[in-house]
Structure formats: structure tokens, C-alpha cells
Amino acid sequence: MNTTMIGLDKKETENLGINLNELLSNFQVYYQNLRGLHWNIKGKNFFELHVKFEEFYTDSQEKIDLIAERILTLGGTPLHTFNDYMETAKVPVGKNISNDVKAVELVVNSLSELLKIEREILEASDKANDEGTNSMMSDFIAEQEKTIWMLSAWLN
Numbered sequence: 001m002n003t004t005m006i007g008l009d010k011k012e013t014e015n016l017g018i019n020l021n022e023l024l025s026n027f028q029v030y031y032q033n034l035r036g037l038h039w040n041i042k043g044k045n046f047f048e049l050h051v052k053f054e055e056f057y058t059d060s061q062e063k064i065d066l067i068a069e070r071i072l073t074l075g076g077t078p079l080h081t082f083n084d085y086m087e088t089a090k091v092p093v094g095k096n097i098s099n100d101v102k103a104v105e106l107v108v109n110s111l112s113e114l115l116k117i118e119r120e121i122l123e124a125s126d127k128a129n130d131e132g133t134n135s136m137m138s139d140f141i142a143e144q145e146k147t148i149w150m151l152s153a154w155l156n
Contacts, residue, residue: 004075012128017076019121020133024067025079025088026117030110031060033094037106042098049100056107056147063140070133090117101155108151111144118144 004013034057041049068078079085091113094106118137125133 006073006132008074008128008130010075012124013074013130014076016121016124016128016130016133017071017074019117019124020067020071020074021076021079022088023114023117023121024064024071025085026091026110026114027060027064027067028082028085029089029091029093030114031057031064033091033106033110034060036094037097037103040096040098041100041103043100045100049103053103053107066136070136073132074130104151104155108148108155111148111151115141115144115148 002010004010034053038050038053038057041053068080071078079088091110092106094103097103097106118141122134122137122141125131125137
């Protein structure tokens, strides 16, 4: 039998699991960046950005759980060590960022990187007829595109 318990092609599902683990790793780095930005932001935009970064990291934490559970649903094992995340992630690491513009630019750059991975997963999940992953990626993409637009408006 070449299909999984949920009726998807095993090989395509394994590849989706690998791609989703890449996304999971990148989200974990993004999440930790957001925590650091939340803690370290300074300046006249402190109150606005402190709250916004908390909103973003809370949302990211939920997405991390959704991604890990999707990997499990597909029969894979989610990565779960910082070492694995750092070996896999492409999202830039933000260290000691307290400036408002640099902080928002880091978020925009990180979301842009996440979008690239999500679009690759969306294409692969579409080919695999994996509506569960497809739907999740579509939701993430639409939300993150809007966030990039809003943050870009803030930067300008």
C-alpha cells in the first residue's frame, strides 16, 4: 500500500513532513526573535511595539503547534531541539535589537522568508492532494501578506 492512513501518497507525505519541519524550525527562530524584540524594544514606539510583538509571538506559538500537529498527522516527527532548529532555519536571527525600525524590518524580513517556504509547501501539498496542509498554508500566507503590508506602511 502506497498511501497513508489518511489516504495520501506516502512519498509525497514524507516530503511534506520534511518541508513542514523546515517551516517549524523557521517559525521557532521567528518566535524567539519576537520574544527578544518584545523584551528589548526601546524608544517612543515602545508601548505600541511591545504590545504588537506580544501579539505576533502569541500567534506564532499557535502556528508552531499547528505545524507540529500537521507533521504528526502526516506520520512524521516534528523537530523539537534548538540544535535542529538552528541547523534548518533560514530566518535571520535578531540579537540585541532595541531600535524600532530595525525591529520591524527584522519582522518583515522574517515573514518574507516564511512566505517563501509556505509557498513551496502550498505547491507541494496541492500536488499531493493534501487539503489539510494546503488550507493551513493558504491561511498563513494570506495573514502574513497582510502583516507585511501593514508593517511596511508603518516603516514608510
